[in-house]
Amino acid sequence: MPAFETDPAPYAADGLAPDARSADLPDTEADPEAALAAEQAHLAASRTALRRMREETEALDLRDVGGNDVSNKLVHSLIQARIAALADHAHAPLFFGRVDGRFADAPDVSTGTAPVEVAADPTRPVERFWIGRRHVHDHLGDPMVVDWRAPVSRSFYRATRIEPLGVELRRRFGWTGGDLTAFEDEHLTDRDETDRASAILAAEIERPRVGPMRDIVATIQPEQDEIVRADLGDTVCVQGAPGTGKTAVGLHRVAWLLYAHRERLQRSGTLVVGPNRSFLDYIQQVLPALGEVEVGQTTVEDLVGRVARVPVKAPDDPDRGRLKGDARMAEVLRRAVWSGVAMPAESLLVVRGSRRWRLPAYEIEEVVTALRGRDVRYGAARDMLHQRLAHAVLVQMERAGESPDDRVQDAVARSKPVRDVVNAVWPAVDPAKLLLRLFSDPEFLAANADGILTAEEQALLLWEKPARGVGSAKWTPADAVLIDEAADLVARTPSVGHVVVDEAQDLSAMQCRAIGRRCTTGSATVLGDIAQGTTPWAAADWAETLRHLGHEGARVEELTQGFRVPREILDFASRLLPHIAPGLAPASSVREAPGSLTLRPADAADLDTAAAADARALLGLEGSVGLIAADARIPALAKALAETGTGFRELGAGTATESRLNLVPASLAKGLEFDHIAVVEPAEIVEAEPQGLRRLYVVLTRAVSGLVVTHSRALPDELTA
Numbered sequence: 001m002p003a004f005e006t007d008p009a010p011y012a013a014d015g016l017a018p019d020a021r022s023a024d025l026p027d028t029e030a031d032p033e034a035a036l037a038a039e040q041a042h043l044a045a046s047r048t049a050l051r052r053m054r055e056e057t058e059a060l061d062l063r064d065v066g067g068n069d070v071s072n073k074l075v076h077s078l079i080q081a082r083i084a085a086l087a088d089h090a091h092a093p094l095f096f097g098r099v100d101g102r103f104a105d106a107p108d109v110s111t112g113t114a115p116v117e118v119a120a121d122p123t124r125p126v127e128r129f130w131i132g133r134r135h136v137h138d139h140l141g142d143p144m145v146v147d148w149r150a151p152v153s154r155s156f157y158r159a160t161r162i163e164p165l166g167v168e169l170r171r172r173f174g175w176t177g178g179d180l181t182a183f184e185d186e187h188l189t190d191r192d193e194t195d196r197a198s199a200i201l202a203a204e205i206e207r208p209r210v211g212p213m214r215d216i217v218a219t220i221q222p223e224q225d226e227i228v229r230a231d232l233g234d235t236v237c238v239q240g241a242p243g244t245g246k247t248a249v250g251l252h253r254v255a256w257l258l259y260a261h262r263e264r265l266q267r268s269g270t271l272v273v274g275p276n277r278s279f280l281d282y283i284q285q286v287l288p289a290l291g292e293v294e295v296g297q298t299t300v301e302d303l304v305g306r307v308a309r310v311p312v313k314a315p316d317d318p319d320r321g322r323l324k325g326d327a328r329m330a331e332v333l334r335r336a337v338w339s340g341v342a343m344p345a346e347s348l349l350v351v352r353g354s355r356r357w358r359l360p361a362y363e364i365e366e367v368v369t370a371l372r373g374r375d376v377r378y379g380a381a382r383d384m385l386h387q388r389l390a391h392a393v394l395v396q397m398e399r400a401g402e403s404p405d406d407r408v409q410d411a412v413a414r415s416k417p418v419r420d421v422v423n424a425v426w427p428a429v430d431p432a433k434l435l436l437r438l439f440s441d442p443e444f445l446a447a448n449a450d451g452i453l454t455a456e457e458q459a460l461l462l463w464e465k466p467a468r469g470v471g472s473a474k475w476t477p478a479d480a481v482l483i484d485e486a487a488d489l490v491a492r493t494p495s496v497g498h499v500v501v502d503e504a505q506d507l508s509a510m511q512c513r514a515i516g517r518r519c520t521t522g523s524a525t526v527l528g529d530i531a532q533g534t535t536p537w538a539a540a541d542w543a544e545t546l547r548h549l550g551h552e553g554a555r556v557e558e559l560t561q562g563f564r565v566p567r568e569i570l571d572f573a574s575r576l577l578p579h580i581a582p583g584l585a586p587a588s589s590v591r592e593a594p595g596s597l598t599l600r601p602a603d604a605a606d607l608d609t610a611a612a613a614d615a616r617a618l619l620g621l622e623g624s625v626g627l628i629a630a631d632a633r634i635p636a637l638a639k640a641l642a643e644t645g646t647g648f649r650e651l652g653a654g655t656a657t658e659s660r661l662n663l664v665p666a667s668l669a670k671g672l673e674f675d676h677i678a679v680v681e682p683a684e685i686v687e688a689e690p691q692g693l694r695r696l697y698v699v700l701t702r703a704v705s706g707l708v709v710t711h712s713r714a715l716p717d718e719l720t721a
């Protein structure tokens with residue numbers, strides 16, 4: 001059987017490949033240069049095809065659509081989004097890989113939006129697929145580049161010599177800017193060939209970081225791909241050491257889910273929750289680069305802030321914050337919300353025309369009791385109470401020979417006597433006011449917290465100076481989460497189809513519940529590292545976090561291969577692990593960078609100047625630089641940098657300065673990475689907070705290429721032992 005279905009002219013005069021998927025290409029072994037030239041020709045043809053696809057979209061005539069103004073606007077914006085998605089980014093490869101293999105003939109293997117598994121079929125002729133960021137087809141509709149999320153692309157990421165999935169050849173391409181410059185082949189069915197380390201893969205991982213995080217579509221690893229392509233219904237929790245690709249995997253998973261379940265998820269929505277704004281800024285370009293612009297990216301504070309609508313004015317102190325984040329608070333709030341429901345003292349009297357209708361108190365009580373027993377939100381039950389009371393009055397009218405219709409019932413439901421009864425027996429609850437009362441009124445708190453919180457805990461919650469009103473209270477982030485919980489007891493929080501939660505180890509039980517109620521009808525990807533938990537309420541294990549998220553029993557996967565931090569630095573930082581997370585094994589590193597770690601003693605008096613000089617020296621190297629120190633030292637470092645006229649960007653300062661040098665308070669370093677980092681005075685970082693050793697672990701593991709530790713004091717014992 002010939003290697004490929006033959007077609008003697010792979011590239012036609014118009015530059016388009018009539019059927020490059022099965023055409024003969026030059027023999028790679030005999031003539032690698034010709035093989036590279038053929039790939040470059042396929043690239044040129046694919047670019048031409050992409051341009052044609054864009055021009056066709058641009059030429060779409062909206063007048064044909066008809067419809068009203070609103071639908072025209074919608075179609076117009078969809079077309080604009082499509083045109084943007086079809087842009088050819090000259091600096092990025094249009095494809096990064098190719099698979100040649102014998103695949104079962106599924107109709108949507110290269111274009112499918114359903115998660116069709118690609119299957120091998122040795123009886124089929126060899127077909128080849130180029131894998132890239134977006135789908136490109138020729139004028140006949142045949143694929144020239146297949147989206148990395150299409151079913152057949154799975155074989156590119158997952159095929160091994162043991163399980164080739166139909167793949168005979170896997171080719172990776174090397175690029176310089178927009179030019180295709182090299183390729184590497186693996187013949188997965190060739191028994192004589194052995195695995196070799198991929199230079200292209202290594203180069204891609206080593207590429208210096210200049211700006212925000214970028215996508216990893218070209219190099220997703222099999223264990224990562226398994227998480228990326230997990231079914232929509234699966235909630236997956238990923239534990240992974242620093243730099244193992246958790247964030248990258250979470251973002252690619254959203255992009256894959258949107259491809260495989262586009263219609264459903266576009267309707268329900270998706271959400272990425274990250275620890276802070278600096279982190280969201282850092283990751284914000286990954287999804288748009290993958291063609292997904294409609295994913296909400298937010299912090300927990302912003303998420304609950306939209307519901308709580310109170311000004312957050314103060315941080316949480318550790319003890320109070322821990323208590324406010326405790327899951328027992330949910331029960332206190334539940335009791336408090338429902339505590340206002342009372343039994344009626346009087347009957348209900350409705351006057352209509354010349355007639356008076358009386359509903360005795362015991363009948364009202366029956367209605368209230370029945371509603372309490374139903375599994376509905378407080379506010380929904382309150383709305384129902386109006387209607388139920390009106391209905392009971394209507395029954396009396398009917399018994400008396402009248403024939404009232406729905407309009408009469410509505411009028412009675414809205415009448416003042418009914419409203420008065422409802423206000424008395426089922427008062428409206430304002431979540432923020434409820435919390436204000438709990439924290440200001442010891443008796444109200446005791447009535448709802450006794451048996452749940454100890455007397456000391458109740459005392460801890462009470463404000464020393466009760467607030468006058470919701471607007472003037474000194475709300476903290478944990479309070480906003482409690483208000484969000486109360487709001488959900490009153491009215492159900494809408495759920496999206498999928499939520500990705502990053503740095504989840506730092507969430508309190510109540511924060512988990514806040515996120516969990518936003519994916520009650522959907523699934524979640526939960527990412528984190530127990531060793532990097534730095535909040536006073538950080539998780540000790542994933543089972544608890546998953547339980548509070550409402551996804552108990554979700555599977556926990558571990559990523560152990562580090563892509564960011566060179567081995568020497570990772571080994572150095574991992575000395576802290578037995579002290580901060582005894583159960584966790586250190587990650588391995590795929591990257592060797594001998595000499596990447598420098599320990600530099602300095603005089604206490606010159607520490608800031610020395611650190612500023614280190615950072616300036618690092619600017620002489622390629623890539624981004626992070627100067628990281630305890631938060632309290634940041635102003636001194638900013639001054640030292642300014643004195644030498646070194647431009648820098650201070651994270652968290654709210655300024656939009658562009659600079660390769662980033663001045664980073666240790667508390668904002670989580671999730672970020674820089675090519676080179678200079679860490680100042682580790683002992684100070686450790687002392688700054690109860691979880692200081694973990695903070696130091698986070699800080700030391702931000703480096704991609706090099707780490708300089710500048711210190712005037714002894715390094716912490718845990719780091720030198």
Ligand SMILES: Nc1ncnc2c1ncn2[C@@H]1O[C@H](COP(=O)(O)OP(=O)(O)OP(=O)(O)O)[C@@H](O)[C@H]1O
Nearest residue numbers: 216219220221242243244245246247248563564671
């Ligand atoms: N398969 C891969 N190919 C190339 N680069 C990768 C791969 N996986 C991860 N990386 C890179 O490794 C770095 C670390 O990834 P990421 O930030 O997702 O790790 P993380 O596990 O979330 O780290 P942390 O716990 O420190 O937040 C990033 O630069 C990412 O692009």
